Amino acid sequence: MLTFKETQKFTQWWLWLILIAIGISPLIGIYTQLIKKEPLGDAPLSDVGLILYSIFIFATIGVFLWLTLKTEINSKGIQMNYIPFVKKEIDWKDIKTAEVVNYGFVGGWGIRWNTAYGTVYNTRGNKGVAIALKNGKKIGIGTQKEEEMQEVIEKAKKMKLI
Numbered sequence: 001m002l003t004f005k006e007t008q009k010f011t012q013w014w015l016w017l018i019l020i021a022i023g024i025s026p027l028i029g030i031y032t033q034l035i036k037k038e039p040l041g042d043a044p045l046s047d048v049g050l051i052l053y054s055i056f057i058f059a060t061i062g063v064f065l066w067l068t069l070k071t072e073i074n075s076k077g078i079q080m081n082y083i084p085f086v087k088k089e090i091d092w093k094d095i096k097t098a099e100v101v102n103y104g105f106v107g108g109w110g111i112r113w114n115t116a117y118g119t120v121y122n123t124r125g126n127k128g129v130a131i132a133l134k135n136g137k138k139i140g141i142g143t144q145k146e147e148e149m150q151e152v153i154e155k156a157k158k159m160k161l162i
Contacts, residue, residue: 002159004073004152006145008123010064010109019061026054067110069123071141073152075161078131080141082111082121088139090131092161097132100150103140115140129153 010016029050032040045053068083077091078098103117104126112120117130118138128142129149143149156162 002073002075002152002155002161004071004145004149006069006071006143006149008069008071008142008144010067010123012124015064019064022057023061026050026057030054067123069121069142071143071149073149073156078129078141080121080139085111086121090133090139092156094133094135095131095162096134097130098153098156098162099130100127100143100146100153101130101140102127103130109142 029040029045032038033044033050034047040050044050063084066084068081070079070081070083072079077089077095079087079089081087101117103115103120109122109124112122117128117140118132120128120140120142122128122140122142125142125144127144127146128140131139131141133139153162
């Protein structure tokens, strides 16, 4: 039976340290300007501007909390869901090649376009499955379970799915 499942989130301590530090800024602004009624800085934002800025910052932090990369490989094919942005289901019949590779840093984490591996979806690390489709498109899906993914891809090759 062909089975692989992985769920990944952004769990890097340094990333959360940065996000928390950024999140403190609107809290200070709200406390100083809206609660204490003292303007913040030499050129303070309007109250509405401060509220909009705070919403933007907290929404950004919320997106990082929500971001999840789910990968499933089974007898149908490869399913990838980068919540909340992308969901792809790739049938084996549409795959030309699939290889577990070290794709390097590819310019950061998240969704990376125009890399040597096409569009790469990852949350951390530099390993994943590089998929070349029969229509010429390429997709990379990051993994923290390199050996398990390698085994399931090899099994799919032996089953003549790829």
